[in-house]
Amino acid sequence: MNFxxxxxxxxxxxxxLSGCYERxxxxxxxxxNARRVTVSVxxxxxxxxxxxxxxxxxxxxxxxxxxxxNEAYEIRGYNGFKQTFSTQGSNGIxxxxxxxxxxxxxxxxxxxxxxxxxxxxxxPLVKGKEVFATNYIFDFDDYGLSDGYGTGRAKEFxxxxxxxxxxxxxxxxxxxxxxxxxxxxxxxxxEKWRRRFRLHSTQNIxxxxxxxxxxxxTLTPPKKTGNFTATYxxxxxxxxxxxxxDYEKLLSMK
Numbered sequence: 380m381n382f383x384x385x386x387x388x389x390x391x392x393x394x395x396l397s398g399c400y401e402r403x404x405x406x407x408x409x410x411x412n413a414r415r416v417t418v419s420v421x422x423x424x425x426x427x428x429x430x431x432x433x434x435x436x437x438x439x440x441x442x443x444x445x446x447x448x449n450e451a452y453e454i455r456g457y458n459g460f461k462q463t464f465s466t467q468g469s470n471g472i473x474x475x476x477x478x479x480x481x482x483x484x485x486x487x488x489x490x491x492x493x494x495x496x497x498x499x500x501x502x503p504l505v506k507g508k509e510v511f512a513t514n515y516i517f518d519f520d521d522y523g524l525s526d527g528y529g530t531g532r533a534k535e536f537x538x539x540x541x542x543x544x545x546x547x548x549x550x551x552x553x554x555x556x557x558x559x560x561x562x563x564x565x566x567x568x569x570e571k572w573r574r575r576f577r578l579h580s581t582q583n584i585x586x587x588x589x590x591x592x593x594x595x596x597t598l599t600p601p602k603k604t605g606n607f608t609a610t611y612x613x614x615x616x617x618x619x620x621x622x623x624x625d626y627e628k629l630l631s632m633k
Contacts, residue, residue, distance in 0.1 A: 404440070404485055405458045409478035416519075417476045418494065420464065421587040425499050428473050429512060430461040432493040434523045440485035457523075458487050479519060490523035491516060494586060497562070502592065504548055504560055511561040513546065516575040517584060530575035531567030539583040540576060546590045547612075547629050551598040551622075562590060565626040572626070591633050596624045 409415075422428045440456040458481070464473035481487030495512040498505060514528040517540075526532070546562035553559075565572025578584075594612040598619070601607065606618040609625070612632050619625070 404483060405487075406483040406485075407435070407458075407478065407487055408482040409480055410482050413478045413480035413482065415476055415478050416489070416492075416582055416584060417474060418464075418492065418517075418584045419467070419472055419474045419586070420494060420496070421585075422471050422473055422496065423588060423590045424471075425502055425592050426496050426588070426590050427499045428464055429495040429497065430463045431475055432459065432461050432495070432524075433477060433489065434459045434491045435481045435487035436490045436520065436523060437485040437487050456485060458485070488520065490520045491518045493517075493524055493528065494584075496588065498548060498560060498590075498592070504550070504592075504595065508550065508558045508560040511559060513562045513564065513588075514574065515542070515586060517581075518575070518577045519581075529567060531570075531573035533575040533577040534570060534573055535579070536576045536581070537579045539581060539585075540578065541585045541587070542574075543587045543589065544572075544574075545630065545633065546588055547594050547596055547624075548590075548592060549596045549598060549624065553600060562588075563596065563624065563626070563629075564588075566621065566623045591629075594629065594632060596629065598622065598624070 418431065420428055435458040437456040437458065441453040442456045443451045444454045445451055462475060464475045467474045477489065477492070479489040481489060494515045497510050497512040514530050516524055516528060516530045516533070518533055522533070544564045546564040549561055549563040551559045564574070567573050596612065597610040598607050599610070606620050607622050608616055609619045610616050611624070611628065617625070
């Protein structure tokens with residue numbers, strides 16, 4: 380669950396957004412015949428779609444990394460930024476079309492994109508809680524973005540991709556002053572519920588999440604030692620060994 384990864388979630392963003400030398404030209408200038416991908420998200424009521432994070436890399440413009448002995452070595456340059464989605468009509472679909480071939484002096488190539496959404500701030504559940512986003516990562520090359528976004532390992536996928544998943548709010552209470560809220564769509568350690576994909580020949584990505592915002596799960600820690608306890612929307616309770624509720628059970632309650 381995300382509340383165990385508060386530090387690891389923040390670190391990759393710093394690497395992505397500041398990994399280049401200051402002198403590296405990060406200008407994108409896609410050629411007219413550039414390969415492109417269209418990302419569409421059907422945003423359900425009560426959900427906020429966050430700006431999409433994009434990571435480009437360059438073989439031409441190198442940057443430095445360091446090994447455990449603090450010795451520098453060259454790696455492909457990083458160029459990371461965020462961009463908001465545009466609204467498509469009145470059907471709740473937000474869309475962004477971006478270049479895979481970024482061009483520019485560094486000949487940037489799209490490495491990864493991250494699509495994120497969360498429970499809207501006007502939902503009463505949000506009050507007094509740290510809200511974590513739900514993420515999808517799509518890789519067009521080797522790993523660039525960290526694994527610390529709760530998506531699981533990448534699955535190989537060819538062609539256009541349509542993703543429909545069901546999510547439930549999970550409130551995790553570690554203490555009176557440490558309560559988190561996130562949308563849960565299955566334990567991503569299992570392949571069938573992973574939200575990271577290594578794409579090949581993909582021109583369209585469509586994500587259609589379904590959020591059951593009234594079906595809340597509460598996780599409470601043991602008083603001393605032992606497992607967390609999950610309280611489900613129907614009032615039933617059970618100990619959970621993996622700090623994740625039973626997703627199949629949740630699906631039966633929707």
